[in-house]
Amino acid sequence: MNASPKHLLLPAAIVGGSLILAVGGTGAADAAKLINGKLIKTGTVASKQIKDGSITSADLAASAKVPGPTGPAGPAGAAGAPGADGADATTGYEVVSGITASVADGAQASLLVWCPVGKVAVGGGGTWSGGASNAAGWLATNNPLRAIRDSNGNLTGNGFPSTTVADGWAISGTNKAGGARDLRGWVICVSVG
Structure with missing residues (x-):
């Protein structure tokens, strides 16, 4: 019997096709195990070779991640609990008074009233007192003052408190008043701190 070339090719094609199926059926899985990032040359994979949706942010380097737009503000939180009362900033309230007694009618008088060392003035004032009920008098000075003291705390002078307390x-x-009167003054003092 004469074998035709058609008949001879048929067994070879079957064997070859089976071999391709055997290799091709597991070839993609095996290739994925054999090819990794270390074997791929930098710049050889472009975006058209990457399947859409196959890369997530976890696959990207931190420098490649771009933050999205800021979202809307959330609702306001609940009010916090009230804070504890603070310590008193001022203590040691004290009113110190002074008097220049029996100032003759038409005479001028002055009076300086000082807080104890370590306290500051927060107010003060002065007035005329005594004499007739309708007695007149006026104040030319009624203002805060600062003490100038030596290293031992002794009063050596005074001045206006332009830059100091x-x-x-x-x-x-x-x-x-038409008769003798008293010039009275006082200063309100506190400790600060």
């Missing part, structure tokens, strides 16, 4: 009060005026 006041610790005294100055009162002065003229008695116009």
